[in-house]
Amino acid sequence: MTSMTKQPAAGGNGQQRLNQSPSAYQRESGVRQERVSPWGGASDSTSYVFRPSTLEGLRDVFAYARRSGLTAGFRGGGNSYGDAALNDENILIDFRRMNRILDWDPASGTIRVEPGVTLQQLWQYVIEDGWWPPVVTGTMKITMGGGLAMNVHGKNAWKMGPIGEHTLDFELMLPDGEVIHCSREENADVFHAAIGGFGMLGAFTAITLQMKRVYSGLLSVEAAASPNLAAMMAYFEQHLDESDYLVGWIDAFPGGEHLGRGQVHRAVYLGPGEDPAPEVTLTLANQQIPDTIIGIVPKIWLPPLMRPFYNNAGWRLVCHAKFLSSLVKEGYDGVQYQQPHAHFHFLLDAIPFKNAYGPAGIIQYQVFVPADTAEGTLTTLLEMGHEHHMPNYLSVLKRHRPDPFLMTHGLDGYSLAMDFHLNEGNRARMRQLAREMDQVVLDAGGRFYFAKDSTLRPDVVRAYLGPETITRFRTLKEQCDPEGLLETNLWRRLFA
Amino acid sequence: MTRETFSQERPLQPETKTIIVGASSGIGAALLQALVLRGHRVAALARRYEVLEASCDEANERAGSRRAVAYEHDVTDFASVPALFEQISRELGGLDLIVYVAGAQPDVGPHEYSIEKDEEMVKVNLLGAMAWLNQAACRFSEVGRGHIVGVSSISGDRGRSAFPGYHASKGGLSIYLESLRNRLSRRGVTVTTIKPGFVDTRLLANAAKTFWVISPEEAAQQIVAAIEARRQTVYVPGRWRWVSLVIQLLPSFLFRRLSV
Numbered sequence: 001m002t003s004m005t006k007q008p009a010a011g012g013n014g015q016q017r018l019n020q021s022p023s024a025y026q027r028e029s030g031v032r033q034e035r036v037s038p039w040g041g042a043s044d045s046t047s048y049v050f051r052p053s054t055l056e057g058l059r060d061v062f063a064y065a066r067r068s069g070l071t072a073g074f075r076g077g078g079n080s081y082g083d084a085a086l087n088d089e090n091i092l093i094d095f096r097r098m099n100r101i102l103d104w105d106p107a108s109g110t111i112r113v114e115p116g117v118t119l120q121q122l123w124q125y126v127i128e129d130g131w132w133p134p135v136v137t138g139t140m141k142i143t144m145g146g147g148l149a150m151n152v153h154g155k156n157a158w159k160m161g162p163i164g165e166h167t168l169d170f171e172l173m174l175p176d177g178e179v180i181h182c183s184r185e186e187n188a189d190v191f192h193a194a195i196g197g198f199g200m201l202g203a204f205t206a207i208t209l210q211m212k213r214v215y216s217g218l219l220s221v222e223a224a225a226s227p228n229l230a231a232m233m234a235y236f237e238q239h240l241d242e243s244d245y246l247v248g249w250i251d252a253f254p255g256g257e258h259l260g261r262g263q264v265h266r267a268v269y270l271g272p273g274e275d276p277a278p279e280v281t282l283t284l285a286n287q288q289i290p291d292t293i294i295g296i297v298p299k300i301w302l303p304p305l306m307r308p309f310y311n312n313a314g315w316r317l318v319c320h321a322k323f324l325s326s327l328v329k330e331g332y333d334g335v336q337y338q339q340p341h342a343h344f345h346f347l348l349d350a351i352p353f354k355n356a357y358g359p360a361g362i363i364q365y366q367v368f369v370p371a372d373t374a375e376g377t378l379t380t381l382l383e384m385g386h387e388h389h390m391p392n393y394l395s396v397l398k399r400h401r402p403d404p405f406l407m408t409h410g411l412d413g414y415s416l417a418m419d420f421h422l423n424e425g426n427r428a429r430m431r432q433l434a435r436e437m438d439q440v441v442l443d444a445g446g447r448f449y450f451a452k453d454s455t456l457r458p459d460v461v462r463a464y465l466g467p468e469t470i471t472r473f474r475t476l477k478e479q480c481d482p483e484g485l486l487e488t489n490l491w492r493r494l495f496a
Numbered sequence: 497m498t499r500e501t502f503s504q505e506r507p508l509q510p511e512t513k514t515i516i517v518g519a520s521s522g523i524g525a526a527l528l529q530a531l532v533l534r535g536h537r538v539a540a541l542a543r544r545y546e547v548l549e550a551s552c553d554e555a556n557e558r559a560g561s562r563r564a565v566a567y568e569h570d571v572t573d574f575a576s577v578p579a580l581f582e583q584i585s586r587e588l589g590g591l592d593l594i595v596y597v598a599g600a601q602p603d604v605g606p607h608e609y610s611i612e613k614d615e616e617m618v619k620v621n622l623l624g625a626m627a628w629l630n631q632a633a634c635r636f637s638e639v640g641r642g643h644i645v646g647v648s649s650i651s652g653d654r655g656r657s658a659f660p661g662y663h664a665s666k667g668g669l670s671i672y673l674e675s676l677r678n679r680l681s682r683r684g685v686t687v688t689t690i691k692p693g694f695v696d697t698r699l700l701a702n703a704a705k706t707f708w709v710i711s712p713e714e715a716a717q718q719i720v721a722a723i724e725a726r727r728q729t730v731y732v733p734g735r736w737r738w739v740s741l742v743i744q745l746l747p748s749f750l751f752r753r754l755s756v
Binding site: 032033034035038042043045046070082083088089090363422427430431434454455489492493 | 504506507508509510585586588589590591635638639640641
């Protein structure tokens, strides 16, 4: 977990020092150039990383950026798969030291946090009072500032929308140092654009979130094998109303009638009185993610054990085994069991995939496509992977709904997140595949998601967001950041 | 000044970001072409901007994208190096490799002792390298990765009678690079010393007896191979290693009587 150290801001204070060139300044202030990587590890980047812990410190960094002619990008937990939290050769503001919980009301379930508070801090803070974050991602290492900037969603996106819908208000520091208050009533346009605005309008400095009441530390889970994509989607549609969470894992290797086979997990909250001992199940101890896999294998052994399988033939075998095990244990009818919230949600923390990827890393390509044509579109996409000899190693299916945020990825439909394993030889093939898939998604009226993206091009973004949306976002950016101080690699790649 | 800069890098198409100091002619110019073809994005530096720009244009045309950009710079202007180094790193979007190729070898007669010529050689061959590679060393050591390449010379292995100032400057450069290597290898940084024999460049015009002469393009190919293999000290071509070994083993009473 991030530490609670209240060190003075890396930005320092003396104004005269801020006039110097970065290297002179950094030598004097102890701020160094650092190498930072995206979550997928497919590239890396060097930046002047600042870690302010106070508003004053944050202001100093903006002032320093202005004087030195550098741009400033934001970074939270660093869990974006692509280049959303990178800013080559410029300033990167790491918010993880602004990590105080400012206010918590266990009666109403509203919590006010600084942007560097992680999802882990958040759920661990509220659960024993009987609350749970209404939207959680697959890893708890994200910061809430980063989560809001990307407007993240969870396995309940069709029901609860993205995190922005549970945000009551926030304070936003503009690059000139002014802090503005944004809510659905006040500065509503900035409210709806900064959420999902990938840090291009300003920095969240305080965020008020509404938690969800839970009556147990356990979820009632149903797991079932699924013979193909059509069956999986039918399962989704059939259970939308009666479920709180729905997620599908797809074995992307087989084609034909088995295309899209996999496993679905469905979970429902326990109602009041259903859990005989909520005071026990809601404790942190009960939510602890185990250190071993299947009860015996220490988690740290997993990356070296997975490495030999991390190639097309090996991973096909692993996926096959996983599917068969689901089929044998759960069958197409499914089995039910109870599971603590944290176990159900944070798969990416439970299994250290990341360390098994190898030096070239992975990218994730996630698409959001309208429900009525989703089956055809997703079938096409999975088949394209086969044609290009680029099967993806982890496909996750989720259901979504539209939301009122300007740059949103949300729509009434399905998302498929696909992890592609990179090596020295397949980058060019991956680029070609991504280009072709972009077109399929655009033709279907689909959308994309900046937290995951590494492959989009400006024309694709223009096509799915529409010129009007982009103009509105640019206008707001010019109002909030007239000097153009805020930039990231992603911004330069898609909007500059 | 609006100047065309590098084309946008894509996350799936990472390019090795390279600075070549002394890229307008000889080995430097050949390296520029070779590295751009190998997919590097190159900031090319030299005094003669027009020549350099033409060379960059040629490389970009062959690569089909804007991977090489010319920067006008005099390596003896040490004071301008830190700011320029930072500007270039920013425009490149990072830095993975720096190659110092700039070299001067004015004609020095057998009985000539000229402090002006010596000063030029020490400034271009040694102090310029220190100005640039110090910056790179500082940066690479902080981020824990990077590759420094210095083009020294077999002439730096021993103090021959021919060109005292040249041998001293190249000998100094070789020792400097070795020191950098000893400082930086534990920090994940590679330092490569290139020691060419006779290469058909301007510098060769003043050499007396030449043999085993190779073209700058051949030299560049061998240097690229050495860079990609992350070698430490490489003679170009390789057989000079054995010549150098013999010369280095010669005792002084013999060495000062021979005209090598």
